Amino acid sequence: xxxxxxxxxxxxxxxxxxxxxxxxxxxxxxxxxxxxxxxxxxxxxxxxxxxxxxxxxxxxxxxxxxxxxxxxxxxxxxxxxxxxxxxxxxxxxxxxxxxxxxxxxxxxxxxxxxxxxxxxxxxxxxxxxxxxxxxxxxxxxxxxxxxxxxxxxxxxxxxxxxxxxxxxxxxxxxxxxxxxxxxxxxxxxxxxxxxxxxxxxxxxxxxxxxxxxxxxxxxxxxxxxxxxxxxxxxxxxxxxxxxxxxxxxxxxxxxxxxxxxxxxxxxxxxxxxxxxxxxxxxxxxxxxxxxxxxxxxxxxxxxxxxxxxxxxxxxxxxxxxxxxxxxxxxxxxxxxxxxxxxxxxxxxxxxxxxxxxxxxxxxxxxxxxxxxxxxxxxxxxxxxxxxxxxxxxxxxxxxxxxxxxxxxxxxxxxxxxxxxxxxxxxxxxxxxxxxxxxxxxxxxxxxxxxxxxxxxxxxxxxxxxxxxxxxxxxxxxxxxxxxxxxxxxxxxxxxxxx
Amino acid sequence: xxxxxxxxxxxxxxxxxxxxxxxxxxxxxxxxxxxxxxxxxxxxxxxxxxxxxxxxxxxxxxxxxxxxxxxxxxxxxxxxxxxxxxxxxxxxxxxxxxxxxxxx
Amino acid sequence: xxxxxxxxxxxxxxxxxxxxxxxxxxxxxxxxxxxxxxxxxxxxxxxxxxxxxxxxxxxxxxxxxxxxxxxxxxxxxxxxxxxxxxxxxxxxxxxxxxxxxxxxxxxxxxxxxxxxxxxxxxxxxxxxxxxxxxxxxxxxxxxxxxxxxxxxxxxxxxxxxxxxxxxxxxxxx
Numbered sequence: 032x033x034x035x036x037x038x039x040x041x042x043x044x045x046x047x048x049x050x051x052x053x054x055x056x057x058x059x060x061x062x063x064x065x066x067x068x069x070x071x072x073x074x075x076x077x078x079x080x081x082x083x084x085x086x087x088x089x090x091x092x093x094x095x096x097x098x099x100x101x102x103x104x105x106x107x108x109x110x111x112x113x114x115x116x117x118x119x120x121x122x123x124x125x126x127x128x129x130x131x132x133x134x135x136x137x138x139x140x141x142x143x144x145x146x147x148x149x150x151x152x153x154x155x156x157x158x159x160x161x162x163x164x165x166x167x168x169x170x171x172x173x174x175x176x177x178x179x180x181x182x183x184x185x186x187x188x189x190x191x192x193x194x195x196x197x198x199x200x201x202x203x204x205x206x207x208x209x210x211x212x213x214x215x216x217x218x219x220x221x222x223x224x225x226x227x228x229x230x231x232x233x234x235x236x237x238x239x240x241x242x243x244x245x246x247x248x249x250x251x252x253x254x255x256x257x258x259x260x261x262x263x264x265x266x267x268x269x270x271x272x273x274x275x276x277x278x279x280x281x282x283x284x285x286x287x288x289x290x291x292x293x294x295x296x297x298x299x300x301x302x303x304x305x306x307x308x309x310x311x312x313x314x315x316x317x318x319x320x321x322x323x324x325x326x327x328x329x330x331x332x333x334x335x336x337x338x339x340x341x342x343x344x345x346x347x348x349x350x351x352x353x354x355x356x357x358x359x360x361x362x363x364x365x366x367x368x369x370x371x372x373x374x375x376x377x378x379x380x381x382x383x384x385x386x387x388x389x390x391x392x393x394x395x396x397x398x399x400x401x402x403x404x405x406x407x408x409x410x411x412x413x414x415x416x417x418x419x420x421x422x423x424x425x426x427x428x429x430x431x432x433x434x435x436x437x438x439x440x441x442x443x444x445x446x447x448x449x450x451x452x453x454x455x456x457x458x459x460x461x462x463x464x465x466x467x468x469x470x471x472x473x474x475x476x477x478x479x480x481x482x483x484x485x486x487x488x489x490x491x492x493x494x495x496x497x498x499x500x501x502x503x504x505x506x507x508x509x510x511x512x513x514x515x516x517x518x519x520x521x522x523x524x525x526x527x528x529x
Numbered sequence: 530x531x532x533x534x535x536x537x538x539x540x541x542x543x544x545x546x547x548x549x550x551x552x553x554x555x556x557x558x559x560x561x562x563x564x565x566x567x568x569x570x571x572x573x574x575x576x577x578x579x580x581x582x583x584x585x586x587x588x589x590x591x592x593x594x595x596x597x598x599x600x601x602x603x604x605x606x607x608x609x610x611x612x613x614x615x616x617x618x619x620x621x622x623x624x625x626x627x628x629x630x631x632x633x
Numbered sequence: 634x635x636x637x638x639x640x641x642x643x644x645x646x647x648x649x650x651x652x653x654x655x656x657x658x659x660x661x662x663x664x665x666x667x668x669x670x671x672x673x674x675x676x677x678x679x680x681x682x683x684x685x686x687x688x689x690x691x692x693x694x695x696x697x698x699x700x701x702x703x704x705x706x707x708x709x710x711x712x713x714x715x716x717x718x719x720x721x722x723x724x725x726x727x728x729x730x731x732x733x734x735x736x737x738x739x740x741x742x743x744x745x746x747x748x749x750x751x752x753x754x755x756x757x758x759x760x761x762x763x764x765x766x767x768x769x770x771x772x773x774x775x776x777x778x779x780x781x782x783x784x785x786x787x788x789x790x791x792x793x794x795x796x797x798x799x800x801x802x803x804x805x806x
Contacts, residue, residue, distance in 0.1 A: 040778055047782075054788065109776055146796045153789045160782055168588075168595055169779045175599050176786045179606050183793025186610050195610075195617045196626045202610050203562050203623070206603050207553050210569035213596055214546060217576035217589075221539075224580070226588045243741045533643045533683065539742045541647040541680075547735030548654045554727030556658070560708050564657050564670050567701065571677050575684075582684045587771045593689055594772075597696050598783055602790040604701045608708040609794035615712040 043112050043163070045085040046120060050156040053078030054149045061145020068144055072135045072494070075148040079127045079155070086120050109227075111165035113526035114519065115301075118376060119162020119293050122383060126286035127155040129387040132498035133394050134278035143187050150187075151282060154180035158290045161297070167216050167226040170297055174212075177290050178205050178258070181283060185275045197274025200267045208254040208264070212294075215250030218243060219303070228302040235303055241311040244303070248315055251298055259291035260349045261356065262326040269333075272345040277397055280341055281390040284348050285383045292355055292379060300362055300372070301527050316363045316453075319356055324459050326353030331463045334470045339403045340393050343470070344386065347429060350463065351382050357444045357456050367451025372524040373517050374443035380516070381428065381436040381509070388425035388502035391495050392418045399489045408474055410483025418491055419478045421499045426471040428506050431464050436506050439513040538579040545572035559614070559621040563607050570600045643683050650676035663709050671702040688765050 041048070057074055090112070130151055157176030164170040182205060186198030220226055222244060223234035235244055256264040272280045304312055330350025337343040358375035361367035395418055400407045411419040428437035441464060448457040509516050545568055552565030574593045581589025611621050618625060653676060656669030678693035772780065 044778065047785075051785065051788075054792075058792065109779060143796065146792060149792055150789065153785060153792070156785055157789075160785075166776075166779075168592055168776060169782065172595060172599070172779060172782055172786060175602070176782070176789055179602055179786065179793060180789045182606050182610065183789070183797060186613050186797055192617045195614045198610050199559055199614045199621075199623070199626065202607055203553075203559060203566075206563065206566045206607065207569070209599065209603070210549070210566055210573060213570060213573040213599075214576070216592075217542075217573045217580070220589055220592070221576060221580040224584045224586065226592060240745055243738075243745065246738060246741060533640050536742055537640075537643065537647070538684070540739055541650065543735055543738045543742065544651050545654055546738070547731045548651065548658065550734060551727055551731035552658045554730065558663065560663060560705065560712065561657070561666055564666060564705065567670065567697075568654050568657065568673065571674070571697075575677065575680060578681055578684050578686055578689060582686065587768045590686060590689060590768055591772055591776055594692065595779070595783070597689075597692060598786065601696060601701055602786050604704050605790050606794050606797075608704055609797035611708055611712055613797045621712050 040110070043089050043110070045089055046082040046124070047156045047159050049078060049082045049085055050152045050159070053082075054152045054156075057152065058145055058149045061149075069135075071144045071148050072131050075131045075152060076128065078152060079124055079131060082155075083124050083128075086117070086124065090117050109166040109169055110163045112163060113529065114522040115296075115526045116163045118380075118519070118523055120159045122289050122293070122379060123155045123158035123162065123286065126158075126282065126289065126383060126387070127151060129285060129383075129391070129498055129502070130278060130282045132494045132501075133281055133387075133391045135494035136492040137276075137278050137394060137398065147184065147187060147278070150180040150184050154184075154282065154286065158286060158293070161290065162293055164297070165228055167220070167228065167231075170228070170294060171209075171212060171216065174290065174294055175209060177287065178209065181205075181279075181287055184279045184282065185271065187279070188276045191274075193274035194276065197271040200274075201271045204257055204264075204267050208257040210254075211250045212254035215247040215254065218247035218250070222247070228297060232302045232305055236305075236309070241309075241314075244311055245314060248299075248303060249318070252295070252319070255291050255295045255298075256322075257291075258287050259295060259355075260288060260345070260352050261322060262329050262349065262353070263322070265326075265329070265349050265352075268349065269342045269345040272341045273339065273403075277341070277390065277394045280344075281387065281394070284344060284390065285387045288348060288352065289379050289383060292352075292375075295359065296375065296527075299359055304359070304363060305528065312363045316360045319360050320453055320456055323353050323356035323360060323456060326350070326356060327459055327463045328353075331466045331470075335466070337470075338405055340397070340405055340408075341403055343405065343474075344389060344393070347467075347470075348386065350467065351378070351386075351429070353463075354378060354441060354444055354460060355382075357448050357453075357460060360453055360456060361444075361447035361451040364451035367447040367449075367453075369521065369524060370443050370447035370450060372527065373520045374440055374445075374447050376520040376523055377436070377443060377509075377513070377516055378440035381440045381506075384502045384505045385425045385428045385437055388421050388499055388506070389429070391498050391502070392422040392425075395491055395495055396489055400485050400487050405474065405477065407485055408477045409481040409485075410478070411489060412479040413483060415489040415491060417496065418489065418499065421503055423475045423478060424503060424506055426475055428510070430467045430471045434507070435510040436513065437510075439510060443517075535579065535583060538575065542572040542575040542579070545569075545575070557622045557624055559607075559611050559623055562623070563604065563611075567600060567604070570596055639683055643680065646676045646679045646683065650680065663713065664706075667702065667705045667709050670705060671698060674698045674702065685764075688768065 057071055060070060060074060154177045157173045161170050161173030164173060182202045185201050186195055188194040219231055222238055222240050223231045225231055253264060260268045327350055330346050330353055334343055334346035337346060355375060355378050358371040361371035396407060397403055428435035431438045431441045445457040445460050549565045549568035549572060553562055556562045574596050577589040577593045581587060615621050650673055653669045653673035657666045660666040660669055674697045678690050681693055682690040
């Protein structure tokens with residue numbers, strides 16, 4: 032008998048192994064109690080960057096590697112290292128880097144720094160595992176590693192009652208969602224005798240058990256929809272954002288949500304919803320259309336009336352989840368497929384850096400004024416010109432102003448909706464983008480047109496400025512040269528369909 | 530050989546899923562909600578084991594193993610979170626947690 | 634020909650599992666709910682045994698009945714206060730939702746002709762040691778790295794729950 036351990040796998044998993052070493056070392060380095068330790072974020076950043084380097088070294092042709100690392104005597108390979116994996120790992124590690132930079136001088140983690148960075152690295156490792164998986168088992172395992180790390184992270188700040196409350200709410204809904212995903216998976220396993228994503232899709236396309244498949248798909252959708260903050264399942268998300276600490280909310284917004292959409296893309300786009308053009312896919316598409324419309328409306332209208340920054344960004348995130356759902360619907364038809372994947376990948380990527388930039392600025396402001404109310408942003412343009420400039424750029428990009436990356440991602444999403452024949456999605460999307468100008472514009476007006484109400488000086492720190500510069504370069508760079516990303520996302524589509 | 534029909538197993542697991550879902554939706558105590566989540570996970574596990582036994586592969590059994598590990602991890606982290614909440618609020622009843630509300 | 638009791642036992646333990654699952658909801662005291670959970674988990678373990686898998690039976694007994702139940706017992710003891718009751722919120726709607734789910738799933742399950750799709754369950758391999766050799770071979774042939782990543786899950790649990798539970802000393806000091 033040959034075991035499946037293979038040196039090729041070790042090479043491909045080197046980013047995860049580096050993060051594992053990072054977790055252990057960060058944990059060990061946190062020996063000084065009740066004292067800030069600037070070594071810890073530096074270590075965390077170093078491990079994320081070396082993981083990045085390992086990722087690119089393992090994926091390029093500098094050393095030869097085989098595309099799908101399988102087991103010689105079996106056609107079953109539980110991991111697949113294609114462009115979709117590369118994309119997911121880039122998302123995970125960028126989120127890790129941004130969160131580390133944002134929390135560098137954060138005053139929240141005087142005692143919990145080591146735990147914080149260890150758990151962030153574990154969560155990122157979970158994201159990388161799920162993006163590499165080609166099988167339901169590692170997919171759910173990776174998702175669960177991410178979930179459990181975030182459950183602990185949210186409750187971490189124990190001096191505050193609200194953090195404990197946010198933690199228990201997130202945990203209870205999250206564990207329900209995990210069991211929903213597992214039950215849906217068990218039905219798909221029963222229908223297709225397989226847990227391989229592509230096999231499930233192929234066998235299911237030939238079977239005639241549409242109704243049970245629909246039920247199972249809605250179980251999975253409901254389970255994933257919670258962390259992706261899709262509307263009927265979004266109820267606790269604003270509360271959790273409100274209760275948890277900024278650095279953790281930053282991670283929830285830019286990593287957890289992207290991971291949930293990644294799972295959705297793995298199961299729906301790679302598994303059960305490729306363009307088979309039969310009744311099942313169309314029924315599911317119509318159901319998701321309705322959910323997407325409700326999500327966009329609730330997210331955007333909810334963001335209009337918020338008075339605190341965290342809830343504002345939570346509702347902004349909900350509305351963007353609605354935009355991303357357009358891609359899942361448009362993927363069903365042959366015509367919309369290319370632009371659906373372009374739009375989905377570009378929007379996930381763009382959302383990470385746009386929201387990441389907004390959170391980095393929000394961390395600075397909340398740290399200085401010790402409050403989360405939106406009126407503290409009044410006059411920010413005079414006290415901290417760079418931070419307010421980047422925040423304005425990220426809001427313009429989130430709203431979808433042309434030269435920025437957010438415009439292109441929405442452009443491809445709406446184009447996909449029109450091409451696939453779901454005009455209603457494009458119409459609602461465009462109207463809701465127009466609505467979003469109001470609430471994003473309101474804060475830009477606060478910053479540049481209004482007089483300051485707080486005396487406090489908003490300090491910026493070097494790591495945050497560095498993170499903001501990264502976001503700025505990406506928002507402008509991929510906005511002006513979006514073609515370079517589109518060629519990558521076409522590779523991703525080829526990888527999804529392989 | 531006499532058989533256990535597959536639908537009987539599926540009815541069992543479906544009924545358990547319904548009971549678990551009802552429990553999650555109605556219970557007030559967080560510990561009872563977690564108990565209901567364990568019931569949900571077990572109902573999924575019955576499905577995995579049954580389907581795997583009926584087919585020739587072993588994937589479902591493997592999945593059942595992993596589900597057990599996931600359930601254990603969730604119970605451990607959940608009970609740590611409940612203890613944390615109990616220290617703050619003196620109770621783990623979910624309706625008594627009203628600190629975070631929509632202010633508009 | 635030997636009489637086959639497996640169907641009878643399956644129905645028996647299936648019904649017991651459902652009754653104990655209901656018991657976790659109905660029980661007035663939290664301790665009784667945990668006891669019902671314990672019995673429920675044992676019934677599930679016996680169902681696994683009837684479904685031809687002694688391996689999962691043992692793991693269910695040790696991990697679930699031995700580990701998780703005790704965890705719940707600790708939680709019950711540590712978080713008990715005087716006002717703990719089996720209160721429920723909006724029972725009717727939730728009951729309706731759960732009932733509709735069960736009904737829909739059952740109808741769909743019943744409408745499917747499983748027999749054409751699945752080989753009939755047979756006890757031919759019952760107790761066959763080679764079954765478990767194949768199972769573990771398959772586990773380590775196809776999922777070696779997934780098993781290794783289970784360590785990451787447990788590490789996350791360990792770090793997270795130790796932090797949440799240990800903090801009390803620092804606060805007391």
